[in-house]
Amino acid sequence: MEADMKKTALRMFPYGLYVLTSHDDEGNVAAATVNWVTQASFQPPLVVVCVKADSFIHAVVERSNAFALNVLGKEQGSLAYTFFKPGEPEGNTISGELFRPGVTGSPILVSTPAFVECEVVEVVKQGDHSIFVGEVVDVGVKQQPDGRPDEATLWLKDLGPNIFYGG
Amino acid sequence: MEADMKKTALRMFPYGLYVLTSHDDEGNVAAATVNWVTQASFQPPLVVVCVKADSFIHAVVERSNAFALNVLGKEQGSLAYTFFKPGEPEGNTISGELFRPGVTGSPILVSTPAFVECEVVEVVKQGDHSIFVGEVVDVGVKQQPDGRPDEATLWLKDLGPNIFYGG
Numbered sequence: 439m440e441a442d443m444k445k446t447a448l449r450m451f452p453y454g455l456y457v458l459t460s461h462d463d464e465g466n467v468a469a470a471t472v473n474w475v476t477q478a479s480f481q482p483p484l485v486v487v488c489v490k491a492d493s494f495i496h497a498v499v500e501r502s503n504a505f506a507l508n509v510l511g512k513e514q515g516s517l518a519y520t521f522f523k524p525g526e527p528e529g530n531t532i533s534g535e536l537f538r539p540g541v542t543g544s545p546i547l548v549s550t551p552a553f554v555e556c557e558v559v560e561v562v563k564q565g566d567h568s569i570f571v572g573e574v575v576d577v578g579v580k581q582q583p584d585g586r587p588d589e590a591t592l593w594l595k596d597l598g599p600n601i602f603y604g605g
Numbered sequence: 606m607e608a609d610m611k612k613t614a615l616r617m618f619p620y621g622l623y624v625l626t627s628h629d630d631e632g633n634v635a636a637a638t639v640n641w642v643t644q645a646s647f648q649p650p651l652v653v654v655c656v657k658a659d660s661f662i663h664a665v666v667e668r669s670n671a672f673a674l675n676v677l678g679k680e681q682g683s684l685a686y687t688f689f690k691p692g693e694p695e696g697n698t699i700s701g702e703l704f705r706p707g708v709t710g711s712p713i714l715v716s717t718p719a720f721v722e723c724e725v726v727e728v729v730k731q732g733d734h735s736i737f738v739g740e741v742v743d744v745g746v747k748q749q750p751d752g753r754p755d756e757a758t759l760w761l762k763d764l765g766p767n768i769f770y771g772g
Contacts, residue, residue: 439743447719447744448644448652449754450676452621476643477615477771478655479732485615486653486736488645509617552614562727562738565646569653569738571729576606577614587616588762595755604644 445605453594453604455518457508458487459525459537459545462501467545469525469532470495471518473594473603474567475507483574485556488567494524499570503558504542508550510592517549518597541576551590552579612772620761620771622685624675625654626692626704626712629668634712636692636699637662638685640761640770641734642674650741652723655734661691666737670725671709675717677759684716685764708743718757719746 453473461467474488487507489496499505510518517535525532537545540555547553556572563569583590594601620640628634641655654674656663666672677685684702692699704712707722714720723739730736750757761768 439741443746444650444741444744446746446749446754447676447721448650448741450621450719450746450750450758451642451644451652452619452755452758452760453643454617454619474643474645475618476620476641476653476655477618478641478653478729478736479734480772481733482731483611483615484732484734484736485618486643486645486655488643488653509614552617554614559731560729562645562729562736564649564726564738564740565651566648567646567651569645569651569729569736571731571736573731574606574611574615577611579610579613579617582613583617586762586766587613588619591617591619593619595753599753605647 449602449605451604454591455510455594457510457521457547457550458495458505459508460495460498460502460505461543461545462498466498467527467532468495468498469521469545471521478571485554485572485574487570489570491566491568496568504544504556505572506540506544506546506553506555508547509552511551512590512592514592515597518592553577616769616772618771621758622677622761624677624684624688624714624717625662625672626675627662627665627669627672628710628712629665633665634694634699635662635665636688636712638688645738652721652739652741654737656737658733658735663735671711671723672739673707673711673713673720673722675714676719678718679757679759681759682764685759720744
């Protein structure tokens, strides 16, 4: 398997962009931009999010067993970049972004168009990222999108011609 | 959690389209269009594909412990529709599509621009779809795409304004 070909084949998978957030009972609040996300079941509604094993957000999700995926809107590219760096919590903001606690305690970003909040039901640890399987326990949508909901979402490719996370 | 809002929030996740294929040692060859796919680790390279638990392709992947994701190209919408129905194998074709066996024995569709072939390393069965975690053992790319690789991929949204699998 040739490394460049592996990179190209895996970079053919398209992705949306999300700010993953969590809050554990030690008072840690974490937020990080992620894109390795998919729905995984209708009934019960499950989603998968893959998270870098040595990251702070990983440690917080592991302790809290809960997370929120804040779906980034088409015009929120700068927010994606903000949370490529570890989130800096201060009161009810993280890296300057206002949040409110969701039903699991996970931070729900006020500025994003939608969120999906989950309780972790299983974790697969086989690689440099863990696969968190979450059951959806709450959602929010600020405004019904005019067209397809996925057209309203910020995609990885919207960040620019050379921005990838995958390969 | 309101059902319509859940549907909208989850349909904000964008997806690519893939023909999932597998071949078990009972001689069964299966192919099905899927979209719940993500990379899940760089090292080792892992991918996740979520497959309807009561489908034929699920039974074949479970027996073979291997699969290929054939990445659909931008102009291959009709192929996506072909494999919404169970694939019909005949010799070295399935539903009329020529294939060759990959290193795992999984059918590699000759007409698709790229494939990722995997051995199953873990299965999570928590919902109406199972989460297959596969380690990438081979890939192929017919031609390096001119621009971003994900721009060359057929997206779920390309199938039309009312085609969804998710929510």
